[in-house]
Amino acid sequence: MNVLALDHVVKRFGDFTAVDDLSFSVPEGGIFGFLGGNGAGKTTSLRMALDIIRPTQGRITVLGRAPGRENDALIGFLPEERGLYRRMGVLDTVIYFGRLKGMSVSAARKASEALIDKLGLGAWAAQTVDRLSKGMSQKVQLATALVNAPRLLILDEPFSGLDPVNQGVLEDLIRDSARGGATVVFSTHVMQHAERLCDRLLLLSRGRKVFEGTLAQGAQVLPRRLSVTSRADPSGLPGVAAVRATGDTKNGWRDWEVDLLAGQDPADLLQACTDGAFPLRRFQTREPSLHDIFLHLVGADQERRS
Amino acid sequence: MRRAFLIAAREYRQVTSTRGFWVLLLALPLALGLSQIAGRWIKPEATAAYVLADASGRYGPAIQQRLAIDYQRGVLSDLVSYVRRWARGPGTGALWDSGPRGFDDQEVEAFLAAGGLPHALGQIAPRLAPGAPAFHADQPEYLSAADKLAPVDQGPAAFGAAVTPRIGEKVMTSAGPRRLSVAIYIPKAFGPAGPPARVWVRANPDADLVKVLRTELSGALRLEALSASGVPPAEFARIAGVNAPLSITIPLKDHTPTQLLERSILPLAMAYLLLITVMTTGGMMLQGLIEERSNKLLESVLACVTPSELMYGKLLGLGGVGLTTVLAWVACAAAALAIPGEVSDFLRPALQSAANPWMAFALIFYFFTGYAIVSAIYLAIGSLCDSIQDAQAYLVPVVMVIMLPILFMMMSVVRDPASALPHILSWIPLYTPFAMLVRLGGGISWTEAVGTGALLLAFMALEVVAVGRIFQVSLLRTGQPPKLGALSASIIRPGSD
Structure with missing residues (x-):
């Protein structure tokens, strides 16, 4: 079952289109990353899912029904x-x-006390918020999102403004929530967090979807890159798009960066080297980072549109 | 509505935890308390002492008698007003039951001969309406000093030299120590050709006292002159006692100016309190909403409640603040009533008007509709602005538009209760609650009350819808507040963002 689904959703503010024909779905369970640069439409999409704003066109389903206050008890x-x-x-x-969010006084109190203790704020429970540090305030805010033990936890740029230690704490909390059965949807433009946490990803550019899938599926979209050490120039090998020498020749061997053509499997190149007696001392495939995937997909999209 | 009540409860706690709210709440009780204290301790002395030295032995008693008669005339007139206001049932035909008029000396003497004030109050007591305050006669303006204070038979210079240092000091009178304000000396040879009567005063001479002196002394001299010319003194006294008959009529017994004023005090006070309360608490609410916007916490709230629930919650919370304020003030007024003094004497007849159920309903209805109408305007401004500075740009013209006509109206009503301005403003919903409160004391026709009430409720409904739409489009907007045209478009065509 999908906990969140957008079907050809468009949101316009006057002449500006913030979300443009966006369709995707988030299956129940796991962590879903919502990636995009500034102005990609991440926050607008999440606000529509929360019924804070309404779409201009299209249909949104949250936990099996239209966005609305009926979902509040199940959403953080x-x-x-x-x-x-x-x-x-x-x-x-x-x-x-x-x-x-619809909790009774006693349930809300019990859950709040437990969360505040878990976040290390027990000693500050009776203090007013204006006496807390920024990091502590952000923990309190996170507690307000988690207090109802949500089935769907939506976090919009949750790591912004946090120091590395608190970023680690938040990553643990996100993993804990997912392990506890919640589906976590979070938006970010910091690829490392998404890379570490997400099971599935959605990449947005200027309000449009440019990719949806797992990190491995994303890596397949990107032309593969290799590091090889060979006696000869590998540019003539089958499936090679471009090569760059990265060091001087030592005892006849030289290091190269090799870009394969899109869809080309590195294993086919290795086999071609073996069959053609192309001498190799090193053959190392480089897994593309999410950063690479993002730059490739979003950059290409923006280039295409401009 | 559950969420709206949760928001209302939070708003209520937030406002009532501010110093500003407590200053507002305690301002009226403090003012009442200070008035009570001032009434008791700082009240200017109503009675001054005088000393009259009559070296001739011929004029003093007549002057003292004149002062006593004039004082009793004032008591009798006040008693007539009191009876008209508080006595029920058929009249007795007594002087104090005969309606307001200028009582002549004979009538005052008859009143005194019949037992004076104590006798009259005994007659009136069984006819008093429930809750009628006790009648308190004013103190006499002048009381004679019990002691001579200065020699009488050594001439005016010696008298003046002895009495001058005592002027302004407290001297003993029949009612206790009073400040000596006037000293009068009538020389032994006083007459048209003799030395003048002398008067020493503490400040500017009292015109009434000078008139009494001049009238009595002139009358005595004329009597002596007429006696010398052969007119019998008894004949002169008879002619001097002739008074022009005078009848005074107040056509509507229930609408004496005093009663109209008493009935108008509470509604007028409510109109003022409404203005003060709504402007103060509206400002607090505006600040709270701007804080929510500038603290970036509105998005968290709007993920749990709709903009309409947020708006209703805030209005309800502020309504609760207004209700608390009014209840606290009513409690203070009730406490003030229990403490005898100037304030309770002032409040008792004013609060009597609220005993009428329709009047009480009207007071509550107009207070809370006025509160809601102005609060909603503050809410709309708060939803549009990121800072108090931004809000000022809207607030200044809005406050002027609200306050100036209301203040003009209140001033015009005080000057002339039949002024046209409140009648006109009654039909403009923004001002209806204020105008109707101002006019309540004088009475309002049913048709006008129903017509303006219907218009007011319709306006309120439209206002709530409009403010809801402004909330919808404004709460998460950033940057400059929208232009009036864009704002109007989003109110008329929701979703036009």
């Missing part, structure tokens, strides 16, 4: 731009959001 949301009531107590803040 951490917005990109975060803030809290400065004069409200830490515990009261988390309870308040739990109550807004």
Whole structure:
């Protein structure tokens, strides 16, 4: 079952199209990454899923029904731009959001106390938010998203503004939530987090989908790159698109960066080298990073549109 | 609505935890308390002491008698007003039951001969309406000093030299110590050709006292002159006692200016309190909403509630703040009533008007509709602005548009209760609650009440829809507030973003 599905969704603000014919689905369970540069339409898409704004066209399904307040009890949301009531107590803040999501007073209190302890804020529970550091405030905000033990946890740029230690804490919390049965959807433009966390990815560029799938599927889209050490120039080998020498010749051997043609399997090149007695001392395939995939897909898309 | 109530409860707690709210809440009780204290301790002395030295032995008693009669005339007039306001049932035909008019000396003497004020109050007591305050006669303006203070038979210079240092000091009178304000000396040879009567005063001479002195002394001198020319004194006294008959009529018994004023005090006070409360708490709410916008927490809230729920919650929360304020003030007024003094005397007849169920309903209805209408405007401004500076650009013209006509109207009503401005503003929904509150004391026709009420409720409904749409398009917007044209378009055609 899909917990979130967008079907040909368009959102326009006046003359500006923020989301353009976007379709994708998020299956239940696991961590889904929503990637894109600034202005790609990530936040707008998430806001539509949360019924904060309505699409101009298309259909959205969240947990099997249209977006609306009926889903609130099952959704946790951490917005990109975060803030809290400065004069409200830490515990009261988390309870308040739990109550807004339909929890009873006692359930909200119990869950809030447990979460605050888990996040290391137990000693600050009675303090007002304006006495907390920025990192602590962000933990409180995260607690407001998690208080209802959501089935769908939506995090919009959750790592922005966090120091490396707290980024690690948040990554653990996201993994814990996913292990606990929640489906986590998070948007980011920092590829390393997505690479470490996501089971599936959606890449957006200027409101349009440019890729949806796993990291491995993304890697296949990108022409493969090899590092080889050979006596001869490999540019004449079958399936090679381009080569670059990366070092001087030593005892007749030289290092090369080899770009294969799109869809070319490195194993076919290795076989061609063996069959053709092409001397090799090193044959190393380089797995493309998400950063590479992103730059390739988004860059190509932007080049195409411009 | 559950979420709206949760938001209302949070808004209520937020506002009531601010210092500004407590200053607002305590301002009226403090003012009442200070008035009570001022009434008791800072009240200017109503009665001054005078000393009258009559070296001739011929004029003093007549002057003292005149002062006493004039004082009793004032008591009798006040008693007539009191009876008209509070006594029920058929009249007794007594002087104090005969309606307001200028009582002559004979009538005042008859009143005193019948037992004066104590006797009259005993007669009136069984006819008093429930809740009628006790009648308090004003203190006499002048009381004679119990002691002579200065020699009488050594001439005006010696008298003046002795009494001058005592002027302004407290001297003993029949009602206790009072400040000596006037000293009068009538020389032994006082007369048209003799030395003048002398008066020493603490400040500017009291015109009434000078008039009494001049009238009594002139009358005595004329009597002596007429006696010298052969007119019998009894005949002169008879002629001097002739008074022009005078009848005063107040056509509508229920609409004496005093009663109209008493009935208008509470509604007028409510109109002022509404203006003060809504402007103060509206400002707090505006600040709260701008804080939510600038703190970037609106998106978290809007992921849990709809913009309409947020708006209703805020309006309800502010309504709760208004209700708390009014209840606290009513409690203070009730407490003030229990404490005898100037404030309770002022409040008691004013609060009597709220005993009428329709009046009470009208007071509550117009207070809360006025509160909702102006609060919604503040909410709309708060939803449009990222900072107080941005809000000021909207607030200044809006506050002017709201406040100036209301203040003009209140001033015009104080000057002339029949002023046209409140009647006109009654039909403009933004001002209807204020105008109707201002006019309540004077009475409003049913047709006008129903017509303006229907218009007011329709306007409120439209306003709530419009503010809801402004909320929808504005809450997550960043940057400059939208232009009026764009704003109007989004109100008229929701979803035109």
